[in-house]
Amino acid sequence: MVRFIHTADWQIGFEAREAAEIGDELREARFETIEKIVEIALRERVDFLLVAGDLFESNFVSPRTVQRVLSLLTGLHPTPVYVLPGNHDPYTSSSIYRGKAWSHAPDHIKLLLEPVETADALIVPSPLYQKNSIEDPSAKISFPPDKEKIKIAVLHGSLAIQGMYEHDDFPISPDVAERLGADYVALGHWHSTFRLNDRVYYPGTPEPTSFSERDSGNVLLVEIDGPGSLPAVKEIGVKTLTWLEKSTELHPGRERDLLEALLEEIRKIPQKHRTLLRIRLAGFADPEFLRDSGKYFEKLEKDFLHLDVKSEAKLAPDPGEIEKIAAGSLLIKEIMKELLNLKDALAGHQGKLSDESERLLERIRKNFGDHPLDLVSSAEEALMLLAELTLSHDT
Ligand SMILES: [Mn+2]
Numbered sequence: 360m361v362r363f364i365h366t367a368d369w370q371i372g373f374e375a376r377e378a379a380e381i382g383d384e385l386r387e388a389r390f391e392t393i394e395k396i397v398e399i400a401l402r403e404r405v406d407f408l409l410v411a412g413d414l415f416e417s418n419f420v421s422p423r424t425v426q427r428v429l430s431l432l433t434g435l436h437p438t439p440v441y442v443l444p445g446n447h448d449p450y451t452s453s454s455i456y457r458g459k460a461w462s463h464a465p466d467h468i469k470l471l472l473e474p475v476e477t478a479d480a481l482i483v484p485s486p487l488y489q490k491n492s493i494e495d496p497s498a499k500i501s502f503p504p505d506k507e508k509i510k511i512a513v514l515h516g517s518l519a520i521q522g523m524y525e526h527d528d529f530p531i532s533p534d535v536a537e538r539l540g541a542d543y544v545a546l547g548h549w550h551s552t553f554r555l556n557d558r559v560y561y562p563g564t565p566e567p568t569s570f571s572e573r574d575s576g577n578v579l580l581v582e583i584d585g586p587g588s589l590p591a592v593k594e595i596g597v598k599t600l601t602w603l604e605k606s607t608e609l610h611p612g613r614e615r616d617l618l619e620a621l622l623e624e625i626r627k628i629p630q631k632h633r634t635l636l637r638i639r640l641a642g643f644a645d646p647e648f649l650r651d652s653g654k655y656f657e658k659l660e661k662d663f664l665h666l667d668v669k670s671e672a673k674l675a676p677d678p679g680e681i682e683k684i685a686a687g688s689l690l691i692k693e694i695m696k697e698l699l700n701l702k703d704a705l706a707g708h709q710g711k712l713s714d715e716s717e718r719l720l721e722r723i724r725k726n727f728g729d730h731p732l733d734l735v736s737s738a739e740e741a742l743m744l745l746a747e748l749t750l751s752h753d754t
Pocket residue numbers: 412413445446447515547548549
């Protein structure tokens with residue numbers, strides 16, 4: 360039997376580009392999160408702690424930062440901590456793991472460059488030596504066929520699932536567990552907790568790094584009875600700070616009600632001083648409202664650790680504007696004509712109108728697939744404006 364914590368992507372020394380002015384708080388929070396992980400590992404009496412890459416933000420974090428990590432992990436002694444070099448902290452000639460600060464790592468903290476055997480498990484890593492590669496890191500490793508041990512592969516990269524990876528982002532073939540004959544594949548790199556199948560998991564980053572992340576802030580507690588057994592995997596939340604995005608779509612004439620509903624939702628957020636909040640305004644609004652939109656959120660600023668308001672709302676259109684856009688292009692003129700016919704035909708059936716608009720849009724995309732994008736996007740804009748006008752006039 361083997362029982363361990365699978366984690367990755369600590370990114371200690373985090374550069375925090377999305378919220379640089381509170382960079383220090385964000386970096387500090389990550390130490391707090393490690394402390395929690397160490398506590399959980401002790402409480403759960405694990406055989407080891409496995410960090411599947413990107414423990415550090417880069418190979419150039421300060422010696423002081425490295426020392427702090429080592430000192431926190433010393434609390435786990437003698438439980439082993441296995442650390443895989445990832446793409447943020449690859450095992451290059453200037454690797455942080457070849458530096459002086461790391462050379463003081465106590466014996467129970469071990470860099471995963473070669474396979475490691477524990478009483479019941481065989482851990483086979485594929486350390487990274489560069490920041491990008493088109494090669495599958497799992498292609499470089501294998502398990503000896505005769506070993507009667509629990510087989511754990513440790514990899515850092517992107518599962519090669521259509522639409523979810525870049526070709527040079529260490530693509531890992533999704534059949535990795537079957538191909539390697541592994542009981543468990545401990546992945547790192549994706550920041551969301553992700554289960555591909557019974558044997559292949561990403562723990563995600565234990566401390567969120569971005570507003571766009573979903574399901575981050577966890578570690579995995581993994582238990583495997585013996586060779587061939589299915590792993591039992593439990594997600595444990597450990598995050599210190601919360602990154603939250605709230606958005607609303609504005610409609611002309613209803614801006615204030617919609618804003619009030621959004622503010623009501625925001626007031627209910629717990630632990631505001633430990634929350635980074637991004638507010639996104641979309642849709643259409645009258646000019647006066649847009650001009651003042653900043654001040655509606657001013658009062659919130661002191662409650663939250665960080666507040667970021669992104670206003671993508673557009674000025675509510677007037678019919679003159681639509682004519683101006685239409686005048687610029689024959690194609691759009693044609694579309695407008697069709698849409699206006701539709702509008703008359705479907706008066707009072709807005710749902711249908713927007714379905715029909717979608718259908719027209721699809722046709723434009725097909726017909727003009729390879730043509731200048733701005734043509735399609737202005738047609739798109741004209742459609743949106745018209746749909747919006749129809750909605751606001753009909754309701
Ligand atoms: Mn990575």
